Structure formats: C-alpha cells, structure tokens
Amino acid sequence: MTVSNRNLFDLTGSNVLLTGGGQGLGKAMALGMAAHGANVAILEVNPKTGEEAAHEIESVGVRSLLIVGDVTDEASATSAVNRVVDAWGRLDVLVNNAGFAILSPAEEMSVVDFKRVYELDVVGMFICSKAAFVPMAKQRHGVIINMASMCGMTVLLSNKHAAYNSAKASVIMLTKSLAVEWAPHNIRVNAIAPGYVNTPPVMKMGEEDPKRWAAMMSRVPMGRAGEPDELQGAAIFLCSRASSYVTGSVLVIDGGHTCM
Numbered sequence: 097m098t099v100s101n102r103n104l105f106d107l108t109g110s111n112v113l114l115t116g117g118g119q120g121l122g123k124a125m126a127l128g129m130a131a132h133g134a135n136v137a138i139l140e141v142n143p144k145t146g147e148e149a150a151h152e153i154e155s156v157g158v159r160s161l162l163i164v165g166d167v168t169d170e171a172s173a174t175s176a177v178n179r180v181v182d183a184w185g186r187l188d189v190l191v192n193n194a195g196f197a198i199l200s201p202a203e204e205m206s207v208v209d210f211k212r213v214y215e216l217d218v219v220g221m222f223i224c225s226k227a228a229f230v231p232m233a234k235q236r237h238g239v240i241i242n243m244a245s246m247c248g249m250t251v252l253l254s255n256k257h258a259a260y261n262s263a264k265a266s267v268i269m270l271t272k273s274l275a276v277e278w279a280p281h282n283i284r285v286n287a288i289a290p291g292y293v294n295t296p297p298v299m300k301m302g303e304e305d306p307k308r309w310a311a312m313m314s315r316v317p318m319g320r321a322g323e324p325d326e327l328q329g330a331a332i333f334l335c336s337r338a339s340s341y342v343t344g345s346v347l348v349i350d351g352g353h354t355c356m
C-alpha cells in the first residue's frame with residue numbers, strides 16, 4: 097500500500113465547467129468543488145441566477161466564470177469549453193447537470209414535450225461531452241460527471257413522467273458508453289443518480305400537494321428528501337484523485353429509495 101500525504105480530495109488548480117449552475121444541485125456542487133480548490137465556470141441559460149452563483153463561487157477564493165448559453169446548442173457548448181481553456185489554460189472536469197422533467201401521463205404527453213425532455217437531458221449532455229472531449233483528449237486527462245436520477249433505474253408509482261424516466265436511463269447508458277470509448281484517452285465518465293432533493297422544482301411539487309409529498313416521503317427509507325449540499329461529496333469524489341480508478345459508475349444518492 098502506498099502512503100501519500102496528499103489529500104485525495106484536493107481539487108486545487110482543477111478547472112471545472114458545470115452546466116445549469118445557477119440554482120439547485122448544480123450550484124451546490126459548484127460551491128462544494130470550489131471549497132475544495134477548484135475554479136468553476138458555469139454554463140447557464142439564466143443570466144441572473146448564473147451571475148449570483150458565479151459571485152458566490154468567487155467568494156470562496158477561487159476563480160469563476162459565467163457563460164450564458166444553452167447546453168442544447170452546439171455553438172454555445174463549444175464556445176463555453178473554449179472560453180474556459182482560453183481563460184484558464186485547460187479543462188479538467190465537465191459536470192453535465194442541466195436537466196428537467198415534465199410531469200404528464202404518457203397518453204396525454206405531446207411528442208413535442210417528449211422531445212424537449214430528451215433534448216435537454218440527453219442530447220444537451222452529448223453535445224457538451226463532445227465539446228469537452230476536444231481539450232480533454234489533447235491533455236490526455238479529463239473527468240465528466242453526468243446527472244442521472246433514480247428515475248433512470250426504477251419507476252416511481254407516484255410520478256408520471258415516462259419521458260424523464262427513459263431520458264435518465266439513457267443518461268446512464270450514455271455514461272457507460274462514453275466511459276468505455278474514452279478510457280483510452282484517460283477521460284473518466286461517471287454518473288450521479290439522486291433521489292428526491294430539495295431544489296426549487298422539487299420543493300414546488302411538495303408545496304402544491306403536501307399530501308402527495310408526504311406519501312412520496314413515506315417511501316424513502318430515510319424518511320426525508322435530501323438537501324442539495326448532500327450531493328457535494330459525490331461530485332468532489334468523482335472529480336478528485338480519490339476516484340482515479342472509477343469510470344462508468346453510477347453513484348446513487350437517494351436515502352435508500354431504490355433499495356425497495
């Protein structure tokens with residue numbers, strides 16, 4: 097066994113590009129990585145929340161960059177990657193976090209809405225990963241973290257969102273495929289699969305129907321939803337030296353929900 101003084105979770109000097117970092121899980125992960133020394137750029141469609149998040153990241157004592165753009169637009173993704181490389185010299189980590197769900201019984205869902213979910217949750221992820229591959233392959237080093245969901249692994253009786261479930265299942269398979277294809281380039285690709293976490297869209301669900309929310313929570317072995325900060329450890333682990341032999345994995349963070 098090798099003994100090392102170096103902190104396995106130290107991210108000092110790592111340059112991260114994180115999508116959808118203006119609020120929710122993306123913002124929490126960005127702040128967690130920044131607290132461990134990473135510079136974090138945000139590719140966010142909402143300039144207001146993006147700017148606030150970038151200021152908060154800087155206040156941790158690292159560099160930040162707000163790039164206003166849309167992950168589903170190839171030109172936007174390429175220019176975000178180039179801006180990070182131009183500003184900071186290299187891109188070490190891409191966190192594909194931007195994503196959303198549309199709740200609707202399948203038989204009532206329009207094809208347009210079904211495609212919108214896939215466009216953001218799957219196609220946007222592919223677009224950003226492909227853009228990040230260019231500098232990462234050149235550097236012969238890179239880490240990609242994809243936001244999946246427990247919904248990509250199991251169907252929740254309480255939530256009708258077939259498009260989201262199947263899109264998140266695609267995220268898991270995209271993660272594994274890229275992990276295998278890009279391992280020879282020394283690029284690791286992993287996914288995080290959260291259960292319910294208290295971000296604005298999830299909290300809105302709880303506020304709109306407290307009875308249904310209580311029923312949803314009763315199915316979580318830990319009896320509660322997670323807090324966004326509880327995703328920080330996973331993000332730090334997956335982009336740090338602590339996970340140097342981890343690729344193609346899905347880290348489930350769901351209070352035990354998918355055990356049942």
Ligand SMILES: NC(=O)c1ccc[n+]([C@@H]2O[C@H](COP(=O)([O-])OP(=O)(O)OC[C@H]3O[C@@H](n4cnc5c(N)ncnc54)[C@H](O)[C@@H]3O)[C@@H](O)[C@H]2O)c1
Nearest residue numbers: 116118119120121141166167194195243245290292293295
């Ligand atoms: N909150 C949960 O319980 C939960 C559970 C499982 C998985 N997830 C996944 O985690 C991710 C984040 O979820 P959240 O709850 O924090 O959502 P959120 O809605 O709070 O945040 C999403 C962020 O992405 C940004 N965004 C949306 N479209 C974008 C685009 N085209 N380009 C760039 N940015 C865009 C939004 O402006 C927002 O800041 C999503 O992929 C979601 O599916 C969330």
